[in-house]
Amino acid sequence: MTSASAATPVIKIRDLVYRRGERTILDGVDIDIPRGKVVAFMGPSGVGKTTILRLISGQLRPDAGSIEINGQVVSAMSRRELHQFRRNIGVLLQDGALFTDLTVFENIATPVREHTKLPEALVRRLVMSKLSAVGLGGIEERMPHELSGGMARRVAFARAVVLDPDIMLYDEPMTGLDPIAVSTIRTLMRETNDALGQTSIVVTHNVSQVRRFADYCYILASAKIVGEGPPDELTASTEPSVDQFMNGKVEGPIPFHYQSPDAPWGLLD
Amino acid sequence: MTAKISNLDKLSGPVTEAGRCLLFLLRMLAGVRFSGQQILSVLQQVYLIGARSLVIIMICGFFVGMVLSLQAINALEQFGASDQVSLLVGKSLFRELGPVLTALLFAGRAGTSVTAEIGLMKATNQLEAMELMAIDPVQRIALPRFAAGAISVPLLTAMFSAMAILGSVVFSIGVMGLDAGIFWSKLQTGVYFQKDFVGGMWKSLVFGGTVSLIAVYFGYSAKPTGAGVGTATTNTVVLSSVLILIFDFIMTSFFT
Numbered sequence: 001m002t003s004a005s006a007a008t009p010v011i012k013i014r015d016l017v018y019r020r021g022e023r024t025i026l027d028g029v030d031i032d033i034p035r036g037k038v039v040a041f042m043g044p045s046g047v048g049k050t051t052i053l054r055l056i057s058g059q060l061r062p063d064a065g066s067i068e069i070n071g072q073v074v075s076a077m078s079r080r081e082l083h084q085f086r087r088n089i090g091v092l093l094q095d096g097a098l099f100t101d102l103t104v105f106e107n108i109a110t111p112v113r114e115h116t117k118l119p120e121a122l123v124r125r126l127v128m129s130k131l132s133a134v135g136l137g138g139i140e141e142r143m144p145h146e147l148s149g150g151m152a153r154r155v156a157f158a159r160a161v162v163l164d165p166d167i168m169l170y171d172e173p174m175t176g177l178d179p180i181a182v183s184t185i186r187t188l189m190r191e192t193n194d195a196l197g198q199t200s201i202v203v204t205h206n207v208s209q210v211r212r213f214a215d216y217c218y219i220l221a222s223a224k225i226v227g228e229g230p231p232d233e234l235t236a237s238t239e240p241s242v243d244q245f246m247n248g249k250v251e252g253p254i255p256f257h258y259q260s261p262d263a264p265w266g267l268l269d
Numbered sequence: 270m271t272a273k274i275s276n277l278d279k280l281s282g283p284v285t286e287a288g289r290c291l292l293f294l295l296r297m298l299a300g301v302r303f304s305g306q307q308i309l310s311v312l313q314q315v316y317l318i319g320a321r322s323l324v325i326i327m328i329c330g331f332f333v334g335m336v337l338s339l340q341a342i343n344a345l346e347q348f349g350a351s352d353q354v355s356l357l358v359g360k361s362l363f364r365e366l367g368p369v370l371t372a373l374l375f376a377g378r379a380g381t382s383v384t385a386e387i388g389l390m391k392a393t394n395q396l397e398a399m400e401l402m403a404i405d406p407v408q409r410i411a412l413p414r415f416a417a418g419a420i421s422v423p424l425l426t427a428m429f430s431a432m433a434i435l436g437s438v439v440f441s442i443g444v445m446g447l448d449a450g451i452f453w454s455k456l457q458t459g460v461y462f463q464k465d466f467v468g469g470m471w472k473s474l475v476f477g478g479t480v481s482l483i484a485v486y487f488g489y490s491a492k493p494t495g496a497g498v499g500t501a502t503t504n505t506v507v508l509s510s511v512l513i514l515i516f517d518f519i520m521t522s523f524f525t
Contacts, residue, residue, distance in 0.1 A: 057401055086403035097398035100390070111402045113306075 010035045010167065010199045011056065016065035018051055025051050027223040028065070038193050038200040040210045040231070043220035043245065044254060049203040050094075052220075053169050056201070057091060058082045069167070087115050090165035094172045096156030098144040104131070105140035108159045115163060130158040134188060150181030157185065161192055168193065168200040174209060182206075186213050207246055211235070219245055221254045290486045293407070297415055297485075300408030310413040311420070318379040318414065319421025323428065325378055326371060330429035333370060334358065334436025342445055351445075355452045358437045359460035363469045367430040369517050372476035374429075375422050376509035380484035383414050384505040387488025388498035396489075411485040418484065422477025423470050430469075472520055479516060480509045 011033040018026040025048040033039050041049045054060040056067055058074045067074045069085070077085060098107050108127045112118060118126070131137055134154040144152060153173070160168065170189065174182045190213045193200045204210060210217060211231040219227040219234065219242055227234055227242035235246045244252030301307075337358050345351045387410060390396050396406040434456075441447045460466070484505050491501035 059397070059400065083403045086401060089401075091398070091401040093394050093398055093401075095394060097394035099395055099398075100393070101386075110404070114402065114404050 008035075009033050010070060011201070012066075012068040013052075013056075014066050014068075016052075016055065016067065017063045018048070018055060018060065019063050024223050026055075026062075026220075029220075029223075029225055031218060031225070033199060033201065035199055036193075036197055037215040038190060038202060038213055040202045040204055040214035040217045041220060042203075042205055042207070042210060042217055045205065047220045048223065049205075049220060050171055053091075053171055053201065053203055057089060057169060058085065087163065088165050089167045089169060090160035090163070091169045092153075092156055092160045092171065092173050094175065096152045098147075098152055098156055098159070100144050102144075103140065104136075104142050104144070104147070104155050107144065107155060108162050111159065111163055126162065127158075130162050131155075134158045135184070150177050150184065153177060153181065153185060154188070157188055161196075164196055166198060168198050170200065170202040170204075172203055172205075174204065174206055182209060189213055207235075207248065221245065226254075289490070290482065293411075293486050293489065294415075294482055296407050297412045300405065300412050307413070310409075311416045314413045314417030315421055318383060318417055319425065322375060322378045322421070322425060326374055326425045326429050327432045329370065329374055330367075330432030331436040331439075333366060333429075334362070334433030334438075335440040337361065337366070337433065338437040338440040338445075342441065342447075352447060352451045353455060354441050354447065355437065355456040356459040359434070359456045360465060362430050362433050363460060363465040365469075365517070365521070367426050367433065368469045368473040368476055369513060371426040371429045371473060372422055372480055372513045373510055375418070375425060375477070376480045376484075376506055376513070379418065379421070380480045380505045380509055381502050383418070383481070383484040384488040384491070384502045385498055387411065387414070387485060388491035388493070388501050391489065391491060392493035392495070392498060394493075407489070411489055415478075415481045415485050418481025419474060419478040422480065423473045426469065426473035430466075468524070471524075472517065475516060475520065476513050479512050483509050483512070 009032040011031070013029060013031040016026050016029040016031075017024070029052070031052075041052060043049055051060065055062055056069070056074065058077060061075045072081075072085070074082075074085070098104075099110065102110070105127055108130055109123050112123050112126060116123075128137065128140065131140060134157055136151060136154055136158070139147070139151070139155075144155070147155065157173075168189070173185050173189065177185065186209055189200060189202065192198065202210075202214065214231055217227075217229060217231050217234050218225050221241050226245075227237055227239050229237070234242055237243055237246065241253045243249070244254055338354055341354045341357045342351045345353055345357070387396075390406075390410065396410065399406045399409060438449075438452065442449050442452055487501040487505045487508075488498075491497045
């Protein structure tokens, strides 16, 4: 924490409130994410982790509070500014969300073609280098439905990082994968972050993995941050909510009754 | 959503929906650029939803032409006027049946597939992924399909009418043994290019635009679930068909 850039957080969230109907999803959340770090958001399902990602990416607008990214307030951005801003963030959605009508190559090339005017030969070189960086050289002509879950996730990862974004947002990147694929994605996230000097936010509820890639952790429960710190400290925490979540206990302050997952939001709203 | 809002929605549902649909149209039209990439993707969609509908349109057109001639000859024979069959078939075909039946078939064949495709893209978060890449899915996904539909339907209508005339020729001349010369000369002198054929083309342009707008809008606003996409697909066919027939009556009564 000596240099100025490390001291000012890339993402600064202050007193964030978000409501959906009469339900308060987030109630006064403060988060600082320093440059170059991998930060995990954890918490039980339906607690609003994905909602924070959508607030950061500007898909949702907060009811109160602010999100500043590199000094810019996301909710105050115009459509054009938001457009510009999104070119500098990479997002890996929960199921990868590959375009099913395009080949693997075209999937990864889509953001490149949209945002740069690179000649075709360079586009090709860029896409192939990203594809081989995720260990999948040679599958560029396949269609997404011909890939296994782990491969599809890696292709989606390549697509998310193809323009070398400054900030990466991962939504449950390891959910539903076999242990080898989990390790692959985990390693890719960490190494890409360090190699490109990115700042990453990972939404996950995988406690056992989080120690192996995250620098810092926030635990959300009941619309608030109930604990934060490096993962190892959190595991040893005596704070009841944190202890309950990190160590997977049924009994504790976090009610384990069913909460509906994030409702699908209308793109037109 | 709170209870209050959903009650209000029920009251003003259709109006709200129509307003949203028109805003959606404006949002699409605002993205028209005539760039190479855009033209290319429109052409690709013209192939996928237009050219791929050709076979069904041609088969239906052929049989509609035959059955039309059959009925016409039966009726006209009583007045000894069965040589007028090409006039009756030509007029009713170019003005009404061609545009309407083609649009109905197109709604069933292509409109549904567009709605299902876009709805499924939404359900699998592909549209969200696109927005997050700073690509507007309305312009990238909806616009080419809408434009392709509006372009394809008039072309398909022309094909439908041509096949129907062929069907009429096969039945009237081939089966019923009417004189070919009279058949063609009645068609040539009695059916007007500007009034009958071009008038029908304008209609089919409106139908094509309507069906495609409904198809892309319902796909885009579908609930992102299996059932939601299914409902949206059904709604596309139902609403398209109803609107085609309503618009047909309005246009016929005001513009001819």
